[in-house]
Amino acid sequence: MYVFLERDCEPMIFYILQRIVRAIFTLFIFVTLLFFIIQAVPGETIIINPPRNLVEKQPAELPAESTPTAKATPTQPNPGSSENCYVEPLPKWMPEEDKEAYVRDECAGQILEGSTSGEQTLEESVPVEPQVNAQQAASAESVWSKPSAFQQYQYWMQSLLRGDLGVSTIRRRPVVSVLIELAPRTLLLFLPGALIGFFLGLRIGRSISWKRSGIGEFGSTVSGVVLSTAFPPFLAFVMAYYFAYRLSWLPRENIIDPDFWLSVSVTPNRIISWLLATMLIVVLSITGIWYATQRVRKRRWLFRIAGVVLILAITFGLWITSGYGQQAGDILKHWLLPLITFILLSFGGTMLLMRASMSEVLQEPHIFTAKAKGLPDNQVRDRHAARLALIPVISRFVLELPLLIIGGFAVERIFFWNGLGQFLFEAANKNDFPLILGIVTVVAIVILASHLFVDILIQFLDPRQRRVSQAAKTG
C-alpha cells in the first residue's frame, strides 16, 4: 500500500508554468483560426494591410501614391478638389464616377462629424490617424494588388504582435484606442456587478442549504431560477419602468448628464478610472481591516465598524475636496440602475449551484466528524463545508462567464451605457469588422485568463486535486 504524502506532489510552480505555456499556445491557435474565419467571410473580402511601420521599409517597389496602406502616407494639403480625410480602400471594379461620389460624400460626412461632434470635447484626446488625400486613396486602387494569403497571415501576426488591430470603420480610429476608451466603462459595470452577484449568491446559497427552512428554500429557489433564466432586456425594461419612469429616482439612460460637465476640463473616462481605483483601494483596505482584527478578542465589531467608517469618510472627503465630487456622483447615479439589473441577472445561477453543491458536501462524513468534535456551527459551515462546496461553483462560474458577459452587454445596450457591449452591437449593425474582431479578442483573452486563474486557484483550494508526481503514481 502506498501512503500518499505531501512531498509527492509536484511543486506548484511547475504546474503553473506548464499551464501558462499551454495558454499562450492556445491563444496562438485561436488567432490563426480567427484569420481563417476572416478569410472565409462571404461577400466583401477583408484584406489585411501590412502594419504601418512595415510600409515605410517597403515602398521602394511601388510608386509613392500606390502604397497599399493609403492611411500610412502623410497628409498633403490639397486645396483644390476634396478635403483631407480618411477613405477606406475602394474595390477595383467600382466605376470611376462612383468612386469620386463616394469619396466626396465620405469627406463631407467626416467634416461635419469633426466640426460638430461634442464627443471630441468630452472624450480623451487620442492620436488622430494620419489622414490622406482622398484622390490618392481612390487612384491607389488602380495599381494596388491583393497580397497573397500567406503574406496576409504574416501581416496579421505582425500587427497583432505590435498590438495593432486595424482601424475601426465607424469611429475612424485605431481599434486599440477605441477599446482603451471603452474598457473602463465596461469594467466599472462588469467588475462590481459580477463580484457582488457572485458573493451574494454564495452567501445566500450557503445559508439556505445550512438552515433548510421550507418556505425560504422554495422561495429563493424559484426566484433564483426565474432571475437566472429571465430575458435580460425584459428585466432591464421592468427595472427602468419602475425606477426611472414611475418613481423617477434614477436616470434612465446614458453615462453622464452633460449639464454637470460643461464647466470642467476632465473627461468622464478619467473620472471612471479614478472611481475604479478608489473602489479597489476601499475593498482592499476593508479586507485588510477584517483580517487585522481577526485576533482581537473583545469588541471586535467596534474596531471593524470604526475602520470601515474611517475609510469611507476619508474616501468621501478626498472626492469632495478634489472638486470633481459632483461629476463622480453623476456617474454613480447613472451607474446604479444597470448595476442592480446586472446583479439580479447574475446572482441566481451562483445561488442555485452553491445550494446544490453545499447540500451534497453536508452529507459527507467529515462534516459529521466536525460536528461531533463540538466545533461551533459557523466554523463547520464556513471552513469545512463551504470551502469544499466552492470548487464546483467557481469552475462552473468560469464556464458560464461568456453568458454573463453577454448579459452585461445586453444590459449596457438597454441603458445606453457606452461600453464595449453597446459598441459591439453598433459595430455588428454597421459591419465594422475590425472593432468586432477587437472585442472578440478581448473577450477571448478574458476567458483564457479566467480559466488559467481558476485552474491555479483550485489547486490551492482542494488538496485532493493537486497533481501527483510521477514517483507517487508508479510507487
Added chain:
Amino acid sequence: MENRPKRTRSRKRKYPSEALAEQYKRDRKRRVFWRYTLTLLLRNPLFVIGVIVILVMIFAALSHPLLIDTIWDPHIYDPRTGFDPDMSHHPSKPSRAHPLGTDALGRDVVSQVFYAARTSLGVGLLAGFTALLVSMTIGLLAAYYGGWIDNILMVVAETFLLMPPVLITLIVGLIIPMTWWSMGLIFGVLSGLGSLAITCKHQASTIRIKPYVAASRLTGAGSLHIILKHMVPGMLSVMMVVIMFVASQAMMIEALISFYQGSEMRLSWGTMIYFIQSTFFLSPYSEQWLAILAPALAITFLSVAFYLLGRAMDQVLNQQLQER
C-alpha cells in the same frame, strides 16, 4: 374431482438455444433498466413539470396552423400581416376576441406567441442535438484512440473554448440575417466543439478504463462495437444534462438576436418584446403589460423547463448509474 391433473407447467421458459437465451435475458434486463429509469423520472416532480411545459409549448406551436385554418380568420389573426378593423384603436387592451390584446400594428398577440413558439423550440432542440452529436464524436474519438488524435482534438477544443457560442452566434446573427435552423446549427457546432467536447472526453476516458471494456476487447470486439455498445450508453446520461443547458442557452440567444436585430425575418418572442417595448409609451392604451409579459414569460418558462429536465435527469440517471 380429486384426480384432476395438477398444473405442472414449468416456470422455466423455453428458448430455442442457449445463446439466444442469454441474448433474451440480457435484453430483458436492459428493458427493465430503462423502464425503471422512466418510472423514476416520471416520479420526479421537476421532470414532470419540465415535460409538461415543453409539451404545452409544442402543442401551441403545432396548434397555430390548425387554429388559423378553423377558428381564426387569417385576415385578422395572421401573425405578420393580420389586422382587426373592428377594434377602436390599436394597440388595444385584452378583449374577448383578443385575449392578450393587439399590438400597435393591430396584430393579435396570442397568435404571435403561438406562432413564435416554433422558432424557439426549433432552435433549442436543433442546437442541443447538434451539440450532442459533435461533442460525442470528438470526445469519443479523443478518449478511445488517445495519443496524437487526443492531443490535436483537445487543442481544437481548447481553442473553441475561447470562442463562446453565445458571443459568436450573437455577432454572426446580428451581421447576417439567419433562419432558425442555421442559427441552431451554428450554436450547436460551436458549443459542441468547445467545453462540451472536453466534458465528454473526460467522461469517456473514465469509462474506457473500466474492466468491462477491457473484457469486451479481450473477447474480440471491434472498436466500433466498444464505442457504440459500451461507451455511448454510459455517457448519454451526463451528456443529456449538459445538452439541456445548451438548448436553453441557444433559445435565449435566438431571442436576444431577434430583439436586437429588430427585423421581421423570423417572428420570434424576442422580436415581439422589442416591438411592444418600442411602442410602450406611445399612448395611454399602449402600456400593454400582459402583451409584453406573455413572450417574456414564455422565454423564461421554456428555459426553466430545459433546466428542470437537466436537473431531474442529473438526479435520477446519476443515482441509477451508481447503483448499476
